[in-house]
Amino acid sequence: MHYLGGKFRSKKQICEYLKEVIEKNDIKEYIEPFCGSLWITSELAKHDLDINYTVSDSHKALIAMWKEMQQGWIPDFPDDTTELEKIYDNLKLTKHTEFTPMHGFIGFSCGYSGKYFGGFARGHNDGSYAKTCWNSIKKHKLRHLSKFNFDCCDYTQYNGVKDALIYCDPPYEKTTKYSSNFDSSQFWDWVREMSKDNIVLVSECQAPDDFQSVLDINVDRGIRSGKGNVSYKIQTEGLYQAILP
Numbered sequence: 001m002h003y004l005g006g007k008f009r010s011k012k013q014i015c016e017y018l019k020e021v022i023e024k025n026d027i028k029e030y031i032e033p034f035c036g037s038l039w040i041t042s043e044l045a046k047h048d049l050d051i052n053y054t055v056s057d058s059h060k061a062l063i064a065m066w067k068e069m070q071q072g073w074i075p076d077f078p079d080d081t082t083e084l085e086k087i088y089d090n091l092k093l094t095k096h097t098e099f100t101p102m103h104g105f106i107g108f109s110c111g112y113s114g115k116y117f118g119g120f121a122r123g124h125n126d127g128s129y130a131k132t133c134w135n136s137i138k139k140h141k142l143r144h145l146s147k148f149n150f151d152c153c154d155y156t157q158y159n160g161v162k163d164a165l166i167y168c169d170p171p172y173e174k175t176t177k178y179s180s181n182f183d184s185s186q187f188w189d190w191v192r193e194m195s196k197d198n199i200v201l202v203s204e205c206q207a208p209d210d211f212q213s214v215l216d217i218n219v220d221r222g223i224r225s226g227k228g229n230v231s232y233k234i235q236t237e238g239l240y241q242a243i244l245p
């Protein structure tokens with residue numbers, strides 16, 4: 001499943017590290033407040049760890065989609081791309097007012113580069129992006145969904161939590177200026193506070209000076225130019241932890 005900022009390429013390395021932390025510290029509560037397309041949680045769940053998974057995101061249609069799939073919902077969409085585009089255009093009209101599972105599924109699966117209704121992505125010869133996305137969900141995620149407690153909330157909802165491993169994959173600071181109004185400095189303050197009673201790990205390309213990277217990962221990222229050409233660039237992402245006084 002294509003998802004803007006999704007951790008498909010680095011999921012294995014990140015989860016190996018999270019697993020070690022869970023086992024070494026006898027963690028029972030795992031919390032992921034920016035779960036997105038579930039690449040990390042689903043990978044972690046493969047390890048059959050004895051932990052509670054709380055996964056959330058502030059995106060209403062996304063969480064509506066995961067909750068509905070957890071209950072057995074199968075999205076119904078046409079194979080024909082022209083028909084699919086009509087459904088996409090129709091749902092897009094209400095993307096700010098309605099947050100149904102179908103808005104979540106079509107908005108993300110057919111949105112260009114995995115961006116919610118970010119322009120209709122046509123797909124390849126072997127089918128539409130909706131089909132590719134559903135096949136990917138079936139292959140990688142569906143069997144794990146029953147283990148997860150889903151919530152739709154802001155990350156600050158976890159204020160006061162103790163003794164958990166909290167893995168955060170927020171919108172990246174250097175991209176948020178253009179795409180959302182996520183306040184990164186407020187977020188780092190929250191991580192400092194939560195790190196007093198929990199183990200908090202953050203995926204980012206950069207962090208304030210009182211954080212250190214415990215795992216550096218080189219990711220081959222496709223960068224699309226205004227003309228639509230894609231060039232590849234190795235980007236180093238860290239897994240950051242607060243240096244406690």
Ligand SMILES: C[S@@+](CC[C@H](N)C(=O)[O-])C[C@H]1O[C@@H](n2cnc3c(N)ncnc32)[C@H](O)[C@@H]1O
Nearest residue numbers: 005006007034036037038039058059154155169
């Ligand atoms: C980089 S993506 C996470 C990608 C995810 N790790 C994956 O592999 O698919 C960041 C996520 O943060 C969510 N988000 C943005 N602001 C948020 C907030 N204030 N509280 C909770 N989630 C938020 C977005 O909806 C998005 O799904």
